[in-house]
Amino acid sequence: MKAVNIGILGLGTVGGGTAKVLQDNAEEIKRRLGREVRISAVCTRNAVRVKQLCPQAVVVTEPTDLVNRDDVDIVVELYGGTSVAKDAVLQAIGNGKHVVTANKKLLAEYGNEIFALAEQKNVMVYFEAAVAGGIPIIKTLREGLAANQIQSIAGIINGTSNFILTEMREKGATFADVLKQAQDLGYAEADPTFDIEGHDAGHKITIMSALAFGTPVNFDACYLEGISKLESRDIKYAEELGYRIKLLGITRRTEKGIELRVHPTLLPESRLLANVNGVMNAVRVNADMVGETLYYGAGAGSLPTASAVVADIIDICRIMGADSDNRVPHLAFQPSQVKELHFLSIDEITSSYYLRVQALDQAGVLGNIATLLAQQNISIEALIQKSVMDDQHAEMVILTHHTVEKNIKQAIRAIEQIPMVTAPVTMIRMESLNG
Numbered sequence: 001m002k003a004v005n006i007g008i009l010g011l012g013t014v015g016g017g018t019a020k021v022l023q024d025n026a027e028e029i030k031r032r033l034g035r036e037v038r039i040s041a042v043c044t045r046n047a048v049r050v051k052q053l054c055p056q057a058v059v060v061t062e063p064t065d066l067v068n069r070d071d072v073d074i075v076v077e078l079y080g081g082t083s084v085a086k087d088a089v090l091q092a093i094g095n096g097k098h099v100v101t102a103n104k105k106l107l108a109e110y111g112n113e114i115f116a117l118a119e120q121k122n123v124m125v126y127f128e129a130a131v132a133g134g135i136p137i138i139k140t141l142r143e144g145l146a147a148n149q150i151q152s153i154a155g156i157i158n159g160t161s162n163f164i165l166t167e168m169r170e171k172g173a174t175f176a177d178v179l180k181q182a183q184d185l186g187y188a189e190a191d192p193t194f195d196i197e198g199h200d201a202g203h204k205i206t207i208m209s210a211l212a213f214g215t216p217v218n219f220d221a222c223y224l225e226g227i228s229k230l231e232s233r234d235i236k237y238a239e240e241l242g243y244r245i246k247l248l249g250i251t252r253r254t255e256k257g258i259e260l261r262v263h264p265t266l267l268p269e270s271r272l273l274a275n276v277n278g279v280m281n282a283v284r285v286n287a288d289m290v291g292e293t294l295y296y297g298a299g300a301g302s303l304p305t306a307s308a309v310v311a312d313i314i315d316i317c318r319i320m321g322a323d324s325d326n327r328v329p330h331l332a333f334q335p336s337q338v339k340e341l342h343f344l345s346i347d348e349i350t351s352s353y354y355l356r357v358q359a360l361d362q363a364g365v366l367g368n369i370a371t372l373l374a375q376q377n378i379s380i381e382a383l384i385q386k387s388v389m390d391d392q393h394a395e396m397v398i399l400t401h402h403t404v405e406k407n408i409k410q411a412i413r414a415i416e417q418i419p420m421v422t423a424p425v426t427m428i429r430m431e432s433l434n435g
């Protein structure tokens with residue numbers, strides 16, 4: 001069979017990895033696919049890198065010049081971002097070319113438009129590398145779990161944040177110190193906002209939510225809260241109580257609607273997800289027939305991400321001749337069956353909560369707090385005075401049972417009005433991951 005030609009937009013970390021995987025595993029890939037995959041063109045300003053990594057490829061410097069080439073069957077978009085990448089991807093699809101992309105932001109924000117055009121043009125847009133790097137979670141959700149109604153997904157899907165939280169817990173370091181270390185090690189970007197404020201995880205859980213529940217991609221509905229305000233003592237108190245704090249992306253089907261959120265979360269330390277450390281990623285899926293399954297691996301990095309990119313290239317090569325009715329749908333469900341569902345606002349979700357309250361160490365404070373929680377019908381699971389910070393102040397940690405978020409916020413507002421409470425209340429959501 002004749003070789004498949006691919007054109008790569010961007011030869012950075014993942015692009016370089018893709019060239020290396022295609023070269024180092026060329027024989028193995030050919031054994032699996034029955035044909036050769038050849039990089040015919042690369043769009044980059046670094047011609048020297050092309051010479052080193054894929055010398056047979058033509059070098060162009062404008063994306064248009066790559067997506068218009070007759071000798072490109074599949075366009076691999078590895079630019080990231082949504083300006084140049086969006087135009088290039090839409091143009092490639094418009095030209096009838098299949099697309100592989102690692103661009104979670106592009107798909108979370110413009111996926112509906114991109115998939116609609118792809119269906120119209122009868123081409124495939126594959127994106128395994130966009131979520132959790134080397135973990136094949138897109139294929140799992142779209143194909144491996146196709147017999148199930150998926151109930152919930154909870155994932156550690158930002159390696160940078162997980163590295164920071166792990167170091168804060170293991171070394172007792174502050175957020176600012178560990179962030180600097182992550183930047184020095186090259187994990188976090190110079191502007192780390194996307195990683196630490198939950199945007200990157202939000203893009204990924206938004207894509208998984210659409211695949212799980214058969215809805216359009218709905219990033220606007222995703223609640224985002226990052227880790228930048230977490231204090232080391234909350235990590236320490238959580239640990240003393242048998243919990244770890246992780247930045248989780250969560251999506252869940254409930255009777256009232258779909259939950260879609262990213263925030264720091266207390267997890268019981270006995271849970272596998274609580275023990276995923278450093279830059280590693282893991283995704284837990286709960287589905288009605290199979291029950292709980294867990295997927296673990298590298299969420300970023302040149303070769304793990306390239307592994308996902310090349311797997312997509314191989315998948316497309318295998319089915320590019322098939323008519324669209326016989327392909328795996330982009331969003332897992334037939335396009336006509338992708339349905340708008342109600343997404344819950346963060347105030348409508350149900351969770352249990354960790355509260356830390358700083359107050360004057362005087363009689364009656366705890367009683368007041370308990371009364372205000374009871375007024376919102378919130379039941380307390382544990383309540384401990386953690387430390388006397390000085391002669392006059394005490395710090396209390398309260399774990400609640402499940403309640404609707406707007407009730408806990410109402411209770412917190414009332415607690416902060418108690419004259420003896422001396423600082424804003426810290427609130428962190430908890431997940432038991434039971435079913």
Ligand code: HSE
Nearest residue numbers: 157158159160299300
């Ligand atoms: N910056 C991401 C992370 C990897 O830290 O996990 C790419 O999505």
